Amino acid sequence: MNITSRQLKAFLLTAQHQSFSRAAEQLFITQSGMSVLVRELEAQLGFRLFDRTTRRVTLTEFGVKFLPIADRSLLELEAAAANIGRSATEADRHLSIGATPLIAAELLPPAIAEYAKRKPELQIRVYDTDRPRLIEMVQSGEIDVGLTAFQHAAPGVTKIPLVRFSLILIQSESAPRDLGPRVRWVDIAARKLVGSPPDAPVQELVDEHLRRVGRHQPPEIVCNYLETQIAMVESGAGLAVMPTLALPACLKRRVTLHALVDPVASGTLYWIVNRARKLPAAADGFNAFLREYVSSVVERWPPAAAKAA
Known part of the structure; x- marks a missing residue:
């Protein structure tokens, strides 16, 4: 499994806005690019995260369960990267x-x-x-x-x-x-x-x-x-x-x-x-x-x- 932080961000933004287009704007990519990221994540997880309709996108039962996990994982990843970055900057001094x-x-x-x-x-x-x-x-x-x-x-x-x-x-x-x-x-x-x-x-x-x-x-x-x-x-x-x-x-x-x-x-x-x-x-x-x-x-x-x- 090779889940990226970009895929997690795509999932969290889509869940927040219930829309691929609005989520894509936040990530500065196209709507089709956002859809690709979510589909790649779903393929790696082995289950659907969203029910898609022409009007909106809603979380599936599995998507609801995965939401807090994705949110926590992304926060921990970003915090760890920031700490390492600060350590690297400090080491250069x-x-x-x-x-x-x-x-x-x-x-x-x-x-x-x-x-x-x-x-x-x-x-x-x-x-x-x-x-x-x-x-x-x-x-x-x-x-x-x-x-x-x-x-x-x-x-x-x-x-x-x-x-x-x-x-x-x-x-x-x-x-x-x-x-x-x-x-x-x-x-x-x-x-x-x-x-x-x-x-x-x-x-x-x-x-x-x-x-x-x-x-x-x-x-x-x-x-x-x-x-x-x-x-x-x-x-x-x-x-x-x-x-x-x-x-x-x-x-x-x-x-x-x-x-x-x-x-x-x-x-x-x-x-x-x-x-x-x-x-x-x-x-x-x-x-x-x-x-x-x-x-x-x-x-x-x-x-x-x-x-x-």
Whole structure:
């Protein structure tokens, strides 16, 4: 049985007006079209709904019994459709974004605050977590979008380049001023370094460039989070290589910033999504804005007003 809402409306309007022609006017179709809808409904039900005469149309005994059922069914259908429609509209006003702690703390809050001036109706939820959990959340659909510098492919995940960033060197302000504004990779190969675990995206880039200049050992001090590395450098524990994504955090600390050259190294921050998940309509607009916003942050290096060595 394949009863449509249009057939139910045709039946209810005909019963109300006791006339195919007046009912057809309400449904904005022809009288013959109205008659077809009612006959199709009767064929599916297996009984006549109306007694037809040349003067008027009246409900049969079965039509009288079916009337409240049709009325209730149509009301429930329209109410359900309206509720789903409201839910879909509401879903388009929400966007969930996951990021590692530094990005979640330093880049997303001011970006979201600025975007809210343009789109105050959009509600953005931020989830801060480590990289493996972030990818899992995208894969499972727990979040709409993830932000990561992860370079490798992940099952079911599409990586969309958001912005390029550079690698810079930071040193404690209290350390001897033996580094100039521009530092070569070979110049730090024998220095005490603070870094991340070897599978961290930024550390993979750092290790790749250090191997080229003859350093194969891991950092002397390993920290899981970039914020911890910055704090360790500030305390004088060693030097650290940072992505320019960390500039807002670095500029809050007593560290000096140095360009890394020969070669200049860079990486990519990705906007990652589940291939099978349809993003909220607002995602594209925020993606474009975030691209511009993060670009403006990383392009502050090397700024004239930044802390110099």
